[in-house]
Ligand SMILES: Nc1ncnc2c1ncn2[C@@H]1O[C@H](COP(=O)(O)OP(=O)(O)OP(=O)(O)O)[C@@H](O)[C@H]1O
C-alpha cells in the first residue's frame with residue numbers, strides 16, 4: 031500500500047483494536063457465535079431429516095439464532111464510526127496527523143476502510159460456516175445465500191459510514207445520538223401498520239438511508255424462503271450506494287471544517 | 294527549496310461563531326507579516342491575542358475568514374504545503390499506547406518518507422530533545438515535560454524547512470529550555486526557518502531575529518527587538534494629588550501628561566528625549582511628586598510587550614497600588 035495511506039490504515043487498525051467499546055462489542059459478537067453456532071447445528075443434525083430438509087433447517091436456525099449478531103455488527107459499526115474522526119478529535123490525537131502532508135479525505139477514507147475490514151473479518155466466520163455447510167448439504171451454492179450475507183455486510187458498512195460521516199461534524203456522543211434517532215425514526219416510519227400516507231414514507235425512504243422492509247428481504251434470501259434475486263440485489267445496491275454517498279459527504283464535510291486543538 | 298518566503302500572511306482575518314446563537318466574534322483582524330528563510334520569528338501577545346489562531350491557519354487546521362496565507366508558496370489547505378513543515382500545537386495528545394519511538398516512526402511514515410533512513414531520522418529527533426532513554430516507554434507514562442519533549446521531537450522529525458512551535462517551552466525544565474534554544478539556533482545556522490510563539494519573553498529575546506506582537510487580534514508591532522526598543526519612548530510614571538500643577542512647567546519641555554483610567558492621581562510622561570526626561574524628573578522631585586517608575590530609553594522585550602499590549606494598564610495600576618500600600622505602612 032502506498033506510504034501515507036498504508037500508515038493511516040496501520041494507525042486506524044491500532045486505534046480500533048485499542049478502542050474499549052469496539053473490543054467489548056467484538057467479544058460479545060464472538061460469544062453469540064460460540065453459543066448460537068453449535069446450538070443451531072445440534073438442532074439440525076439431531077432432527078434426523080433428509081439432507082435437503084437439513085440444509086433448509088440449518089439456514090433457518092443458523093441465521094435466526096444469530097440475529098443478535100446482526101445487531102452487534104451494526105452497534106459495532108456505530109462505535110467504530112463515531113471513534114473514527116469524532117473520537118480522534120476529542121482525544122486530541124488527530125492533530126499530529128493533520129499537521130502532516132496527508133489530505134483529510136485520505137484520513138477519513140483510510141479510517142473507514144479499516145473499520146469496514148474489521149466488520150467483514152467478524153462476519154466471515156459465521157457466513158463461511160453457514161454458507162459452507164448448507165452448500166455441502168445441498169450439493170450446490172445458492173447465490174441468494176451469498177447475496178444475503180453480502181447484504182448483512184453492506185448494512186454494517188452503511189451504519190459505519192453514517193456514524194463516520196456524522197462524526198466529522200458532531201462530537202462522538204452527539205453522533206451516536208443522531209444515529210440512534212435515525213434508527214428509531216426509521217423503525218417508526220416504516221412500520222407498515224402506521225400508514226401516515228404511503229407517499230410520505232416513499233419520499234423519506236428515498237431521502238434518508240433508512241431500511242424499508244429490508245430486513246425481511248434479507249432474511250428471506252439468507253434462509254432460502256425466496257428464490258428471486260431482484261429484491262436482495264436492490265437492497266445491496268441501496269446500501270452500497272448510500273454508503274458511497276455518505277463517504278463522499280463525510281469526506282467533504284471533514285475537508286471543509288475548521289478543526290483546531292483547544293484546551 | 295522554493296524562491297518565495299516560507300510564510301506569508303496577507304491581511305489575515307478569522308471569525309469564530311460562538312454560543313447558542315452562533316454569534317460572530319472576530320479573533321484576528323488584518324494581520325500581515327512575512328517570515329524570511331533562515332529566520333527565527335517570535336510571535337508574542339497576551340492570552341487570547343490570536344497567536345494560536347494564526348498558527349492554526351498556517352498549518353491548515355482553520356480556514357481564514359478574510360485575507361490569505363501562503364506556506365512554502367502554497368495554500369495551507371494543500372497537503373503539499375505541509376511536506377516540509379513541523380508543527381507543535383499548544384495542546385496535543387498522542388496515542389497513549391504507542392511508545393515514543395513508535396509514534397515517531399508512524400509519523401515519519403505518515404509524511405510519506407521512505408523506509409530507508411527512518412531509523413536515523415527518528416534517532417536524530419529523539420536526540421535533539423534528549424529523549425533517547427525514554428523512547429521505548431509508552432507515551433501514557435510520560436511526565437508533562439517529557440510529553441512536551443516528544444511533541445517537539447515529532448515536530449523536528451525529518452529536519453523540516455519550516456518549524457512552527459506554539460508555546461514549546463511550557464512545562465520544560467531550565468536545562469531543556471536551554472537545549473531547545475540551542476536546537477533552534479542550530480537550525481538557523483543551517484538556513485532553516487522557525488516560527489516561535491511563546492510567553493517566555495526571555496527565551497524569545499535570546500533567539501528571535503524579529504518579533505511580532507499581537508493584541509486582541511491585531512498586530513501592534515513587528516520588527517527586530519532592538520529596533521522596537523529604540524522606537525519606544527522612555528516613560529516616567531508619577532503620583533501626585535494634584536498633578537495638573539506641573540502642567541505649566543512640563544509644557545515648555547514638550548511633555549504632556551497622560552492619565553491612567555480609574556487612577557486620578559497617577560500620570561505618565563513619555564519622551565524619547567533624555568534631557569527633557571531628566572528635566573522633568575528634577576522638576577517632579579522638587580515639586581514633591583512620588584516618582585513610581587522610570588522606563589529605560591532602550592526598552593527590553595518585556596517593557597515593549599507590556600507597553601504595547603493591553604497589559605500595560607494593569608501593570609501601571611498594580612505598581613501604583615503597591616507603592617501606595619508601602620507608603621501607608623511606613
Ligand atoms: N474554536 C473557537 N471558537 C470560538 N472562539 C475561539 C476559538 N478558538 C479561539 N477562539 C477565540 O479566539 C481568540 C484568540 O484565541 P487564541 O487561542 O488564538 O489566543 P492565543 O493568543 O493563542 O492565547 P494564549 O496565549 O492564551 O494561548 C480568543 O478570544 C479565543 O477565545
Ligand SMILES: [Mg+2]
Pocket residue numbers: 344345346383459
Ligand atoms: Mg495560544
